[in-house]
Amino acid sequence: xxxxxxxxxxxxxxxxxxxxxxxxxxxxxxxxxxxxxxxxxxxxxxxxxxxxxxxxxxxxxxxxxxxxxxxxxxxxxxxxxxxxxxxxxxxxxxxxxxxxxxxxxxxxxxxxxxxxxxxxxxxxxxxxxxxxxxxxxxxxxxxxxxxxxxxxxxxxxxxxxxxxxxxxxxxxxxxxxxxxxxxxxxxxxxxxxxxxxxxxxxxxxxxxxxxxxxxxxxxxxxxxxxxxxxxxxxxxxxxxxxxxxxxxxxxxxxxxxxxxxxxxxxxxxxxxxxxxxxxxxxxxxxxxxxxxxxxxxxxxxxxxxxxxxxxxxxxxxx
Numbered sequence: 001x002x003x004x005x006x007x008x009x010x011x012x013x014x015x016x017x018x019x020x021x022x023x024x025x026x027x028x029x030x031x032x033x034x035x036x037x038x039x040x041x042x043x044x045x046x047x048x049x050x051x052x053x054x055x056x057x058x059x060x061x062x063x064x065x066x067x068x069x070x071x072x073x074x075x076x077x078x079x080x081x082x083x084x085x086x087x088x089x090x091x092x093x094x095x096x097x098x099x100x101x102x103x104x105x106x107x108x109x110x111x112x113x114x115x116x117x118x119x120x121x122x123x124x125x126x127x128x129x130x131x132x133x134x135x136x137x138x139x140x141x142x143x144x145x146x147x148x149x150x151x152x153x154x155x156x157x158x159x160x161x162x163x164x165x166x167x168x169x170x171x172x173x174x175x176x177x178x179x180x181x182x183x184x185x186x187x188x189x190x191x192x193x194x195x196x197x198x199x200x201x202x203x204x205x206x207x208x209x210x211x212x213x214x215x216x217x218x219x220x221x222x223x224x225x226x227x228x229x230x231x232x233x234x235x236x237x238x239x240x241x242x243x244x245x246x247x248x249x250x251x252x253x254x255x256x257x258x259x260x261x262x263x264x265x266x267x268x269x270x271x272x273x274x275x276x277x278x279x280x281x282x283x284x285x286x287x288x289x290x291x292x293x294x295x296x297x298x299x300x301x302x303x304x305x306x307x308x309x310x311x312x313x314x315x316x317x318x
Contacts (some may be wrong), residue, residue: 002184002188003188003189003275004230006181006184006185006275006278007266007278009177009181010185010278010279010281010282011182011278011282012171013174013177013178013286014281014282014285017285017286017289018285018289021289024195031132033055039156052083059170060168061281062169063168063169063202064166064167064169064172065164065165065166065167065169066163066165066166066167067156067160067162067163067165068155068167068172069156069160069175069237070156070157071172071175071176072175072176072179072221073149073150073152073153073179074153074177074303075150075176075179075180076145076149076152076153076179076182077150078148079179079180079183079184080142080145080146080183081143081146083183083184083187084139084142084146086145087135087138087139087142087187088139092221101235108221108276124133127193128166133196133198134190134196137196137198137199137202137269138186138187138190138191139154139270140268141186141187141265141269141273142149142165142186142187143297144211144261144268145182145183145265146264147215148215148261149179151219151258155219155222158162159222159223159226160222161226161230161233162225163229163233178282182279185273185275185276185278185279186265186273186276186279187273188275189269189272189273189274189275190269190272190273192237196269196270196272197270197272198270199268199269199270199271199272200270203267203268203270204268206267207264207265207266207267208264208268209267210263210264210267211260211261211264211268213260214257214260214261215257215261216262217245217246217253217257218253218254218257218258218261219255220244220245220246221242221245221246221247221257222254224242224243224245224247225242225254226243228240239301241298241305241306246315247310248310249310249315249316250291250310250311250312250313250314250315251291251294251310251311251312251313252287252290252291252294252295252307252312252313255287255288255290255291255313256313256314258283258287259280259283259284259287260275262279262283265278266280270274287313288312288313288318291312291313292312292313292318294312295310295311295312305314
């Protein structure tokens with residue numbers, strides 16, 4: 001059941017994002033954030049003037065600071081840690097029965113019990129009957145995801161310059177849901193299964209190489225943006241066109257690297273974590289929409305100064 005819940009969540013989010021992107025006034029009101037939202041006319045004539053639209057217009061103006069992105073990463077770290085501790089407890093003593101472990105695991109304590117009980121009701125239980133290798137592999141995948149969100153949390157708290165940029169409260173809610181669900185997406189296919197086969201060492205090596213490549217380039221691209229933003233805030237000069245690293249090919253290389261991180265985790269699983277394909281699909285749709293809007297904003301803002309051959313998300317393609 002948990003597999004269906006996780007996959008359905010991504011499907012619903014993707015459908016909402018695509019629907020909002022297709023309608024001009026919902027795109028302006030709900031999809032854009034940061035610098036693209038600042039230029040959007042969310043209170044203007046794009047929204048139909050009907051009684052229902054008045055309520056929608058009010059809701060469209062409800063925003064929160066974009067600096068609150070760190071909430072997403074903190075939540076992702078917390079859920080990831082809970083799952084790792086829970087899986088680790090089964091490795092420590094795999095001989096106990098599932099019922100006894102659910103009753104005695106410290107994860108069911110008063111402090112952490114709510115998350116655990118909700119997960120169990122949805123069909124989650126640690127893979128007692130699965131081979132030891134499966135549990136170790138699940139911990140490895142969660143570790144890769146955990147490192148990723150820890151790095152993002154560190155950047156959001158200590159590296160990213162504070163700005164007045166805003167995002168719609170609906171986007172904030174989507175982020176909260178996404179970072180609760182995604183740690184489960186990493187492991188849900190291996191939980192309660194007959195056991196995964198051991199992936200090829202070459203496949204694991206390739207996955208790790210892609211993971212490191214994507215993580216390093218995402219870090220570089222983020223810091224290129226941070227330096228530009230600090231400079232513009234210091235000089236009051238507004239936005240500039242980023243350059244260097246993968247920015248020479250696409251407008252949002254940090255988004256591309258985000259997608260590649262999840263692809264890498266899926267590869268390391270030996271292509272067995274199939275729910276991650278839903279994660280990758282949602283991430284590609286969500287970030288693809290944002291990258292497309294960002295490229296349009298650069299063209300409208302900088303005109304002929306913008307390198308037109310630079311694509312939105314995928315080099316030479318999109």
